[in-house]
Amino acid sequence: MSAETVNAVVDYIHPEPTDFFHKYVWSYDHKIVSKQYLWTSLMFLVLGGSLAMLLRWQIAYPNQPVPVWGHLLKGIFVFDSTGAISSDGYLQLATMHGLIMVFFVIIPLIVGAFGNFLIPLHIGARDVAFPFLNALSYWLYLPAGLFMLASFFMAKGAGEAGWTSYPPLSDVAGAVAPVWGMNFVLIALFLAGFSSILGGLNFLATIIRMRAPGMTWSRLPLTTWAQFITAIFQVLATPMLAAGGAMLFFDRVFHTSFFLPHGLVIGQEAAANTGGGFPLLFQHIFWFYAHPAVYILILPSMGFASDILAAFSRKPVFGYRAMIISMISIMGLGFIVWGHHMFVSGLNPIMGMAFMVSTVFIALPSGVKVFNWMGTLWGGAIRLEPPMLYAISFVSMFIVGGLSGIFMAASPVDIYIHDTYYIIAHFHYIVFGATLFAVFAAATYWFPKMFGRQMNAKLSYLHWGLSFLFFNLAFFPMHFLGEAGHMRRLMTSTGYEFLNPMAPWNEFITLSAFALGLSQILFAYNFIYSVFFGPKAEANPWEAATLEWTIPVPVPHYNFKVIPTVYRGPHEYSSPEAAPADWIAQNVPPIRGKAAH
Amino acid sequence: MSDASQHHAILSPAFHKDRRNLRALGMWLFLGSEVMFFTAFFGAYIVVRSAGAASVAMPLERMWGALNTVVLITSSLTMALAVQFSKKGDRAKTGRYLALTFLLACCFLVVKAIEYTHHFMEGNFPSHDIFMGFYFLLTGFHGLHVLGGMVAMGILWWRNRRGDFNEHYNDPIEMAGLYWHFVDLVWIFLFPALYLL
């Protein structure tokens, strides 16, 4: 097909930059922006993980000085004068661990890094729709991250109202809580939110309008479909977070009372604000964003897993259309389930019932996806490469996390397990067990394309084994703790008689968590070493059929020399058309006499 | 692609049309996100009013608000005309109407400044009561959006003067026009919500 039939905008490529600044700092090349996101979010991952290690120390060994760090940082940051975690410090750790992991690790990794790198390559385009906005998105995210880090250095420390920042605790500046620490957190969230919105609309415009000829909606890799649905959530839900954060900021700085009721008393003193607002209002605004946010956290990983499972089972994804319909259903339902985070907050019981029904319904499309993943594996010619191992364990841990979620969907059950370790177990199985393992899968799978080298397979297998083992040892017992009534965000369980029997479990979990943290060193070493010294990779080491594998490594500035024409779906493995080979790429013209779809 | 054919592609009307449609999609998505942004504020205002927590003792001067409404509607008209003339390639008229829109936006902000000063002199700060909190929140963020629009218009006026736009390439003006109309839309709801109802 001649270039004349290609959408003229798709074929255009901005000129290749020559100077260091435009090559690596303010870059219009989606591949470079994706690597900026990648390195920054990996550094935040180390920070967020370290915060969690400190948390776990305090839970297992209450009020004991933290080894090494406690001694070095006595009296500053989250440590008290003996080197143990202070009570304010504990809340700060819990808050910042959550905020950093959600906004500065997972979303930038799966959307900013992998989304940016893969979307244009998957659809056969030369770059995203708005390269300027792409660069801007990264340079909003980085300052946002710096504000988060800076909040630790403020008097009285960083935010400490939980990652959910509920008022009145997050609202009352000065009296008991940090002032500028929390304000910096709000500024950081505003900037990061803006970055997310611009990135989301960039990806939406790219996927809708810049697909190569023949790349119909039903021939898109599932990674791209997942990024599409995620981008819809990003564009339409994130502004609510910005607005809620702005109102909280106004409450704190201008002493309005959007979320503070009349007659509020703090520490035996009447609050300074005039009242008239409702704390529950913040929860509505916040969770209207934050529930779609958790779908932002999982959907791209589902996309990665689908494509990787297909490639290493040498089979198309089972029920490709059902996968798309379930993602669209998650998108539609995802906007009307936010109240299930508020079952015990004083929500109108009628709304509680409505949200319970919609939440139970949203489990269905996820279940469909799980069965389809298993159907993809069933009868496949399995190749147990590292990406495949991570992807399979993604499915199993997603099942565990998803099942615990169903219990929470039922409000009578949630009344009991809300704000316990059961919830913590649920979301860590999803965000760590599922999403982060899918990130490991995506990292090892697309590493050859991103860096032109291969990661060490033995180290990957070892990392997988240790991570899988210690992750489950650390987080599975939390289900039992939660059922027994162990509350979350609790600094010392020794103050409660009924929690004493669980202290050994807390210690066990902490030790497993430390082992889990240490195991990540394997991945870090493997990743960083291989970027510089790994064996050079070929263009398509996995024999995969999607478009990104048809171009050479390192990927040239213009991606595709000629915009490809697409003739078939993304998972044409073991297709009769391909025989005797067991796969055929999307852009290979139909072989005479054989069917394509 | 060779340099010559890429150059040809850039200049072709098909390229401009495709790029305009791409940018229009981007702008509508952005406006969708802005709808959601103001949804939170309006939603909060609605629930606080319906709970009876904010008694509106009409502390706002309706005439200032009505004046601002007329100013913004007029600026919407001048912006639409600016877009229309840019599509005809009429540089002079485009510049004139862009400047008019900018001036009307200035008027809006001046009126708002007068109102804010009156409030502060009477001690009606955002912390005074929940209604004033919402008033400053809603009009404050709206005002920031007006300011952003003014910056965009200034840049476009300067670019138009420099001769960047013609009857084929005028997307930035059209996109700014969409944004400006949206800012007007928000005020169309803000005005009755705060001043009249």
Place this chain on the structure above:
Amino acid sequence: MSAPVHVETHTEDHAGGITYFEVFGLLIALTILTVTISYVNVGEALGIPQFGRAANIIVGLVVAVCKCSLVVWVFMHMNHETRINRFVLGFAIALMAIFFTAASFDFLWLGTYVHSFARAALGL
């Protein structure tokens, strides 16, 4: 691409049969209308005093929606836009409606005992 391609230019100042100036006039007229009505207690004027100023809210919102539709349809050329762009705005408005409704449920009946309604509705 040798033959010149026809480029869409909005050479007339109307979009769909109505000029910008006519729309402007309508918008100003609606503004005058809504400000005037706000001085009147619509509920009492219509003879349904128990509504009172609540009727004002309904009238005011209807007028605002009319003005909004004029701006979106004519000034923003929604009548010429693609289906996708219309869907984007429509979806955002639908989400707005969902949020207003659900959030209101928690505050409309403050001070009442909602359970009694629910029980009555369920026939208990």
